[in-house]
Amino acid sequence: MAATDRLTGVTHPASVLSPATLLRAAIILGVLAIWEFLSHSGWLYRDVVPSLLAIGHALFDLLSHGEYYFNLGVTAAEVGFALLVGGGAGVVVGIVLGANRFLSKAFEPYLYYLGPTPKIIFFPIMIMYFGVGPESKVALGTLSCFFPVALSVAAGMRQIDQVLIRVGHSFRANTWQMVTKIYLPAMRHPIINGVRLGLGVALIGVLLAETKLSNKGIGYLIIQAYSIFDMPRMYAMLIVLFVLAIGANALVGRLGGLHAIKRT
Amino acid sequence: MASPNQSSNAILTADHINVRFETAEGPVIAVDDVSFDVRPGEFLSVIGPSGCGKSTLFNVIGGLLTSHQGTVTVGGETIDGPHQSIGMVFQEESTFPWRTVTDNVAFPLELIGMAKDKRIERAKHFIGMVGLNGFENRYPGELSGGMRQRVSLARTLASEPKILLMDEPFAALDEQTRLLLGDKVLQIQQQLKQTTLLITHNITEAVQMSDRILVMTYRPGKVKRIVDIDLPRPRTSEIVGSEAFGRYVAQIWSDLREEASRGMRDEEQHAMNEGASS
Amino acid sequence: MSAAVARRSGSYMPQAVGIGSLVAFFLGMELLVQTGLVNRFIVPPPSEIIGSFGRVIVEEHVFSRFLQTLTECLTAGVMLTVFGVAGGVLMNRFKLLQQACETWVAAMASAPIVLMYPLFMVIFGRSAWTIIMMGFVSALPPVILKTIEGISGTRKVLINVGRSFNLTPSQQFWKILFPAALPTIFVGIRLGLIFALINVVGVEFLINYGGLGQLINDLAERYDLAGTYAAICFVILVSVLFFIVLEKVERWLRPID
Numbered sequence: 001m002a003a004t005d006r007l008t009g010v011t012h013p014a015s016v017l018s019p020a021t022l023l024r025a026a027i028i029l030g031v032l033a034i035w036e037f038l039s040h041s042g043w044l045y046r047d048v049v050p051s052l053l054a055i056g057h058a059l060f061d062l063l064s065h066g067e068y069y070f071n072l073g074v075t076a077a078e079v080g081f082a083l084l085v086g087g088g089a090g091v092v093v094g095i096v097l098g099a100n101r102f103l104s105k106a107f108e109p110y111l112y113y114l115g116p117t118p119k120i121i122f123f124p125i126m127i128m129y130f131g132v133g134p135e136s137k138v139a140l141g142t143l144s145c146f147f148p149v150a151l152s153v154a155a156g157m158r159q160i161d162q163v164l165i166r167v168g169h170s171f172r173a174n175t176w177q178m179v180t181k182i183y184l185p186a187m188r189h190p191i192i193n194g195v196r197l198g199l200g201v202a203l204i205g206v207l208l209a210e211t212k213l214s215n216k217g218i219g220y221l222i223i224q225a226y227s228i229f230d231m232p233r234m235y236a237m238l239i240v241l242f243v244l245a246i247g248a249n250a251l252v253g254r255l256g257g258l259h260a261i262k263r264t
Numbered sequence: 265m266a267s268p269n270q271s272s273n274a275i276l277t278a279d280h281i282n283v284r285f286e287t288a289e290g291p292v293i294a295v296d297d298v299s300f301d302v303r304p305g306e307f308l309s310v311i312g313p314s315g316c317g318k319s320t321l322f323n324v325i326g327g328l329l330t331s332h333q334g335t336v337t338v339g340g341e342t343i344d345g346p347h348q349s350i351g352m353v354f355q356e357e358s359t360f361p362w363r364t365v366t367d368n369v370a371f372p373l374e375l376i377g378m379a380k381d382k383r384i385e386r387a388k389h390f391i392g393m394v395g396l397n398g399f400e401n402r403y404p405g406e407l408s409g410g411m412r413q414r415v416s417l418a419r420t421l422a423s424e425p426k427i428l429l430m431d432e433p434f435a436a437l438d439e440q441t442r443l444l445l446g447d448k449v450l451q452i453q454q455q456l457k458q459t460t461l462l463i464t465h466n467i468t469e470a471v472q473m474s475d476r477i478l479v480m481t482y483r484p485g486k487v488k489r490i491v492d493i494d495l496p497r498p499r500t501s502e503i504v505g506s507e508a509f510g511r512y513v514a515q516i517w518s519d520l521r522e523e524a525s526r527g528m529r530d531e532e533q534h535a536m537n538e539g540a541s542s
Numbered sequence: 543m544s545a546a547v548a549r550r551s552g553s554y555m556p557q558a559v560g561i562g563s564l565v566a567f568f569l570g571m572e573l574l575v576q577t578g579l580v581n582r583f584i585v586p587p588p589s590e591i592i593g594s595f596g597r598v599i600v601e602e603h604v605f606s607r608f609l610q611t612l613t614e615c616l617t618a619g620v621m622l623t624v625f626g627v628a629g630g631v632l633m634n635r636f637k638l639l640q641q642a643c644e645t646w647v648a649a650m651a652s653a654p655i656v657l658m659y660p661l662f663m664v665i666f667g668r669s670a671w672t673i674i675m676m677g678f679v680s681a682l683p684p685v686i687l688k689t690i691e692g693i694s695g696t697r698k699v700l701i702n703v704g705r706s707f708n709l710t711p712s713q714q715f716w717k718i719l720f721p722a723a724l725p726t727i728f729v730g731i732r733l734g735l736i737f738a739l740i741n742v743v744g745v746e747f748l749i750n751y752g753g754l755g756q757l758i759n760d761l762a763e764r765y766d767l768a769g770t771y772a773a774i775c776f777v778i779l780v781s782v783l784f785f786i787v788l789e790k791v792e793r794w795l796r797p798i799d
Binding site for chain 3: 045048110114121123129196200222231234241250
């Protein structure tokens with residue numbers, strides 16, 4: 001990335017070796033070195049800090065067998081459904097609450113105060129309703145992501161420039177038109193942010209449920225590795241999981257941003 | 265063209281100040297060879313249209329901008345950073361929202377290590393001077409914009425600077441409040457015999473308060489003219505209606521009008537270029 | 543929404559409708575379960591749930607469990623305040639560090655950190671420390687980010703005031719940057735504390751150790767349906783109260799904003 005110094009007008013050529021990048025590389029190398037040292041030092045109980053080689057092996061092993069991708073697919077499907085149902089419901093409820101002051105004052109406080117509660121504790125109930133299969137995980141994910149999406153959309157509704165709404169009414173747009181042509185486009189940022197947040201909590205909800213009681217999915221694989229004390233495998237799975245989760249989050253954010261650029 | 269008048273009893277001297285900025289469109293000269301002096305106890309206003317570099321000048325004299333050519337001297341010392349003889353009052357909201365009025369005003373005294381009760385006493389004195397008695401324990405959030413500017417003024421006065429340097433401190437206030445605050449500032453200035461340098465775009469304000477007015481041109485900012493304001497002291501805002509006042513205003517406006525028009529044409533040209541290139 | 547606002551706007555109607563709907567919902571459920579339309583082995587009648595409150599409170603020592611959960615949460619809270627604010631301050635002080643690491647911290651904020659709990663169990667065992675460390679680590683990113691945001695978001699004019707008085711960098715930080723950043727820092731700490739509570743209770747449930755989270759797990763495994771629902775209600779109550787208290791504290795600490 002070339003940088004132009006505003007005060008002197010001098011342009012520095014694109015440099016991969018910017019100080020920040022160097023520092024990052026140094027930090028990463030440092031952490032890896034300390035890790036490897038701890039791994040061979042014998043200070044910690046065996047395998048709590050497996051050697052980088054072992055982790056690398058496990059990573060390769062993990063990614064080269066179909067089993068992982070099957071479970072990944074299960075988890076992804078569960079999260080996808082949860083986001084669809086919970087997120088969808090959240091958008092609808094958010095629009096209703098955002099558009100109507102009375103309903104908002106009556107019901108939004110419940111959403112607001114119930115939002116920051118740990119949803120995993122509802123899992124036993126979900127199992128009772130939906131059984132031990134993927135449905136209970138989807139249900140928990142749905143419950144998790146409903147709240148942030150609804151609150152985000154409701155807030156977004158209230159922030160829409162009132163003038164735009166008046167324009168819609170002045171052209172006698174019906175409700176569906178108002179929603180699709182005015183509310184939703186005007187709210188793309190709060191919606192995207194709500195979805196990002198919803199994705200994050202749905203993912204956590206589904207994964208935690210899988211670790212608690214499941215025979216499929218990434219969460220299941222993680223707890224299985226724990227139960228047989230296969231630490232390299234657990235680390236490998238956590239690494240892949242984090243990379244995917246952060247990537248998905250960035251992707252959603254980028255999609256939302258691109259959307260904005262096209263419009264302005 | 266102005267005559268720099270660099271008299272030997274000047275308290276502050278600006279000597280051939282040149283300030284250049286690099287922008288995306290190439291180098292811009294903000295201040296072009298500006299020289300003037302400030303006499304002890306006088307009220308000097310610097311007036312000019314937007315874009316004439318007066319805020320840049322404010323930053324140079326205040327020592328916040330050091331990448332310039334030319335020198336500013338105060339009491340024989342060259343300025344290369346904020347100087348303790350110069351007290352600055354900024355245009356924007358600058359009170360500390362987390363401190364009471366008293367703690368805000370006592371800030372400079374706290375810095376020099378004055379004992380607590382002495383600080384509070386001194387602060388009270390300056391709070392009274394700006395007419396905010398009774399508000400000592402309030403927070404800026406509870407005060408109006410005009411009152412907050414008075415707190416900022418009191419804070420700067422508490423550091424007892426030789427020169428008070430103000431950058432459009434009343435720009436954000438409505439006209440009536442501005443006139444009354446102007447009265448207050450005049451009162452204080454006359455009481456303390458405070459040397460004051462005021463940056464403003466408001467002609468009425470400048471004529472009301474000043475002994476001399478330095479009129480600047482549009483970019484690149486040069487000294488167009490220095491006007492002596494020969495109105496009797498002590499002055500109040502009542503003077504605004506007088507004939508002599510009107511004549512000074514008209515004179516300065518005719519100078520400024522030319523510069524302001526240039527500024528507007530320049531901005532329009534700029535906007536047109538932007539549109540053409542996108 | 544304060545009572546004063548409601549009075550001024552002329553009515554308590556919205557809140558009444560809200561509460562009324564809630565009551566109607568419970569009455570409806572009661573009816574559905576009692577008439578057998580909803581299986582009482584999946585959803586016990588609300589009356590039975592409420593009835594089990596007393597039993598659960600006494601027999602299951604709800605209060606001491608609550609204290610345990612609270613202690614774990616507050617320990618995590620203190621840790622994340624100290625390390626989070628210090629981390630944010632350090633990153634702000636050393637711009638290079640900020641440039642290098644801020645995006646990493648932001649990425650961590652969206653990562654499912656709590657999924658590392660099996661790993662922490664290996665390190666700390668099935669103990670309070672696993673719970674506390676999980677709460678601490680998962681809540682750290684927002685505190686760091688908000689601290690950075692607060693300090694770097696200080697209005698330029700306030701920085702200039704400091705410069706005009708020739709403050710040393712240390713004075714500039716303690717007298718201007720830090721006080722100006724406090725409101726935002728408190729927002730970060732509040733977010734952190736909420737994340738901490740959520741994760742503390744969640745991990746208690748998952749590893750079946752600790753206070754309230756474990757209670758739910760216990761009761762569920764014993765098939766004490768009404769008890770499980772009752773315990774869930776307790777946790778919701780604690781969570782909501784915690785949230786409200788935090789809001790009040792934050793408002794009290796910011797009278798000047």
